[in-house]
Amino acid sequence: xxxxxxxxxxxxxxxxxxxxxxxxxxxxxxxxxxxxxxxxxxxxxxxxxxxxxxxxxxxxxxxxxxxxxxxxxxxxxxxxxxxxxxxxxxxxxxxxxxxxxxxxxxxxxxxxxxxxxxxxxxxxxxxxxxxxxxxxxxxxxxxxxxxxxxxxxxxxxxxxxxxxxxxxxxxxxxxxxxxxxxxxxxxxxxxxxxxxxxxxxxxxxxxxxxxxxxxxxxxxxxxxxxxxxxxxxxxxxxxxxxxxxxxxxxxxxxxxxxxxxxxxxxxxxxxxxxxxxxxxxxxxxxxxxxxxxxxxxxxxxxxxxxxxxxxxxxxxxxxxxxxxxxxxxxxxxxxxx
Amino acid sequence: xxxxxxxxxxxxxxxxxxxxxxxxxxxxxxxxxxxxxxxxxxxxxxxxxxxxxxxxxxxxxxxxxxxxxxxxxxxxxxxxxxxxxxxxxxxxxxxxxxxxxxxxxxxxxxxxxxxxxxxxxxxxxxxxxxxxxxxxxxxxxxxxxxxxxxxxxxxxxxxxxxxxxxxxxxxxxxxxxxxxxxxxxxxxxxxxxxxxxxxxxxxxxxxxxxxxxxxxxxxxxxxxxxxxxxxxxxxxxxxxxxxxxxxxxxxxxxxxxxxxxxxxxxxxxxxxxxxxxxxxxxxxxxxxxxxxxxxxxxxxxxxxxxxxxxxxxxxxxxxxxxxxxxxxxxxxxxxxx
DNA sequence: TTGTACGCGTTATCAT
DNA sequence: ATGATAACGCGTACAA
Numbered sequence: 001x002x003x004x005x006x007x008x009x010x011x012x013x014x015x016x017x018x019x020x021x022x023x024x025x026x027x028x029x030x031x032x033x034x035x036x037x038x039x040x041x042x043x044x045x046x047x048x049x050x051x052x053x054x055x056x057x058x059x060x061x062x063x064x065x066x067x068x069x070x071x072x073x074x075x076x077x078x079x080x081x082x083x084x085x086x087x088x089x090x091x092x093x094x095x096x097x098x099x100x101x102x103x104x105x106x107x108x109x110x111x112x113x114x115x116x117x118x119x120x121x122x123x124x125x126x127x128x129x130x131x132x133x134x135x136x137x138x139x140x141x142x143x144x145x146x147x148x149x150x151x152x153x154x155x156x157x158x159x160x161x162x163x164x165x166x167x168x169x170x171x172x173x174x175x176x177x178x179x180x181x182x183x184x185x186x187x188x189x190x191x192x193x194x195x196x197x198x199x200x201x202x203x204x205x206x207x208x209x210x211x212x213x214x215x216x217x218x219x220x221x222x223x224x225x226x227x228x229x230x231x232x233x234x235x236x237x238x239x240x241x242x243x244x245x246x247x248x249x250x251x252x253x254x255x256x257x258x259x260x261x262x263x264x265x266x267x268x269x270x271x272x273x274x275x276x277x278x279x280x281x282x283x284x285x286x287x288x289x290x291x292x293x294x295x296x297x298x299x300x301x302x303x304x305x306x307x308x309x310x311x312x313x314x315x316x317x318x319x320x321x322x323x324x325x326x327x328x329x330x331x332x333x334x335x336x337x
Numbered sequence: 338x339x340x341x342x343x344x345x346x347x348x349x350x351x352x353x354x355x356x357x358x359x360x361x362x363x364x365x366x367x368x369x370x371x372x373x374x375x376x377x378x379x380x381x382x383x384x385x386x387x388x389x390x391x392x393x394x395x396x397x398x399x400x401x402x403x404x405x406x407x408x409x410x411x412x413x414x415x416x417x418x419x420x421x422x423x424x425x426x427x428x429x430x431x432x433x434x435x436x437x438x439x440x441x442x443x444x445x446x447x448x449x450x451x452x453x454x455x456x457x458x459x460x461x462x463x464x465x466x467x468x469x470x471x472x473x474x475x476x477x478x479x480x481x482x483x484x485x486x487x488x489x490x491x492x493x494x495x496x497x498x499x500x501x502x503x504x505x506x507x508x509x510x511x512x513x514x515x516x517x518x519x520x521x522x523x524x525x526x527x528x529x530x531x532x533x534x535x536x537x538x539x540x541x542x543x544x545x546x547x548x549x550x551x552x553x554x555x556x557x558x559x560x561x562x563x564x565x566x567x568x569x570x571x572x573x574x575x576x577x578x579x580x581x582x583x584x585x586x587x588x589x590x591x592x593x594x595x596x597x598x599x600x601x602x603x604x605x606x607x608x609x610x611x612x613x614x615x616x617x618x619x620x621x622x623x624x625x626x627x628x629x630x631x632x633x634x635x636x637x638x639x640x641x642x643x644x645x646x647x648x649x650x651x652x653x654x655x656x657x658x659x660x661x662x663x664x665x666x667x668x669x670x671x672x673x674x
Numbered sequence: 675t676t677g678t679a680c681g682c683g684t685t686a687t688c689a690t
Numbered sequence: 691a692t693g694a695t696a697a698c699g700c701g702t703a704c705a706a
Contacts, residue, residue: 125394
């Protein structure tokens, strides 16, 4: 075989010897310093290629006091994280950017459990910064992380401070627009299934819902928490139906919850959108895999992930990126409303 | 506040000074050596607590030549990875174990793209081992990774070698049992929607399907590739229906694909299980969020993740764990068949 | 432009 | 049981 994978990894010293220069010069070309003569540059490059030299991360970060690692923090109760296409898109966006940099992503599924090592790890400089994809009011370990390293949040942090950096979508506007669409279509008994009200996204979308209703002089038919999960959405839908008079339309704050609601509606023999119209939120793949296909508020999750990574990278590079970035949502009309 | 997060991290040297011992002794208690006097032990422990000392990872791995990091490798085209509850469960299992060790998980979404840095990173010793959750025949970078560090595969590797370690479910038996159940229920025109035949799981489940049919002296009504995705499952279902005579039962190799098939069936006015019975595979959350709820082969994905982590940890600890671990599947009867 | 020399925080070897 | 001391591989003043 052409590559001997079992060879000991080449060191900068060996490269220097092979190229006939000093360690420093090799270090310079590796780190892209300009003050290197073309001749030396060429020699070093060749030596690096021949020896398959790759800098040792540990040595490098010990010397430079940088780890070139970024923590991807996922609160544990958000482990529905995986399995939720919304997060899938965010992570893909983050990865797309990080992958182009020379940083590495460390995955932490963190909890408030005292035995959890996440904050300890992050606090001792094993990582240069952190991306927190989502969190709840109760997640106190978040603060410990933010105290230790630069952080970028996905969504407005629960305890927002001026120095925070985050990327969010305009959830209030999204909730308002979705609801307004329902109103414009002539619906009057409009209910909503919300996300957890311990999460800003849950609160904000509800606020938008209420704004639109208020402006139209309408009463909310029902408000139930669906916890951003399929099962939660189904349960919430059931509670709403049990209350008696069914609404003629629903704004459901996530597609996953809408899917749950849909199955309950179907079981009850209620037709969508004929008997009850539904607008979801996310425009995740499930929106099109469900029957009828969901009318929903699209949010640019992949882009959100990219922006989060960009901002953190800027931060780590000593630049001064925007603290708050708000992305727009967009109504996608399909069959459910 | 009680914790000054901006303090410079304490070094082993400072702990030694505070405890009135040498670096070596501190290192010993940190690493759990027995040859430390109770008095010294106590003093060091107190000093560590007071100074909030946490060993520097870089220095530690530079000296010990171990990174205490494990790569979680996700082939890019498997990025449906996220969004697929099956993988969600596996990752949770992996994390559960890793989190109890003092290893860290590095996330790599890798591709065969030459610009992809994954194999480079893994090859230069930034990581002690790797867990590859899933892969295709075409993924050649896998081999480069396996050549560099100990690897544990999720599912039988496409090019299996004797020295490989992997954890798989008995997909052949699963496919056979699912199909047999359909046969036992009196179905005779049985079709299947398979996973990608570039993946062992796809191939094996199909093999089990054919085994059961052959044993019963039945012909396969149709075989279509659904690519393990919801949309792919829908498309495959459509192709099967377009062929003319509809099957009276289907074994669908993943719940996600079954969901897609279900929506097509519903659109065609075909009732499940009355007109066509369906058995899925995975018993992922979607199995219960769909109407009718799916009869499906349960596979212990969380446990599979745990085992993968355990085996890699064993490997890294110099033990000699089992090379092949096969987990059993189990039929879960619900409404769809 | 290039090289020397020191330091980064630990582990590991070897005396004691 | 304990403590010097030498690596570990690299970055980076500083000097040349």
